[in-house]
Amino acid sequence: MRENIRLANELLRRPELMAALDRQASTGALDNLIDFQNVIAVIKGENYFKYKSDKELAAEMLEHFDELKGWPWGPDLRIHDLKKLARQPFTGDAEKDHLIQLAQAVIQRGNLLKLMDDLASKDGDGKINWRALVLLSK
Structure with a gap:
């Protein structure tokens, strides 16, 4: 439980990361949903502009x-x-x-x-x- 709170606090300190995780893969729109595919896309993405x-x-x-x-x-x-x-x-x-x-x-x-x-x-x-x-x- 403590790790989840620390993770949530860290994410809140990094709005650019939150936006990157929130982007819909097909359109790039912010959809207020973060799923496994979004996380993988951010981790594996090498584009300088992703954030x-x-x-x-x-x-x-x-x-x-x-x-x-x-x-x-x-x-x-x-x-x-x-x-x-x-x-x-x-x-x-x-x-x-x-x-x-x-x-x-x-x-x-x-x-x-x-x-x-x-x-x-x-x-x-x-x-x-x-x-x-x-x-x-x-």
């Missing part, structure tokens, strides 16, 4: 917006390009691998991705507008 909030991910995407776009002349980041980046293997180049992990984290959080797509542009257009990231990162 980041949606707000922090949006801020990170905003910071690397031009690199994520991959093409400088367009105003928006295409979700197709983000998914393509997320599928790439790690390269050993820290900057490129950082972008790959960021793309993987965002793609895994389907609710966040949909919000990024619809917030500051036409719903379901497959594009993430810079303004949407600004709004989500505040």
Whole structure:
């Protein structure tokens, strides 16, 4: 009993860990349920961004917006390009691998991705507008 109380207190001191344990595997949404699969996913997950909030991910995407776009002349980041980046293997180049992990984290959080797509542009257009990231990162 004492160990359970110590564990609960430790978890309460680490809200980022609680959020990671709470994330639904398929959508990345917080569902207020922590089950065995969630715990295993956090333990085995190697993505740097697994403990980041949606707000922090949006801020990170905003910071690397031009690199994520991959093409400088367009105003928006295409979700197709983000998914393509997320599928790439790690390269050993820290900057490129950082972008790959960021793309993987965002793609895994389907609710966040949909919000990024619809917030500051036409719903379901497959594009993430810079303004949407600004709004989500505040």
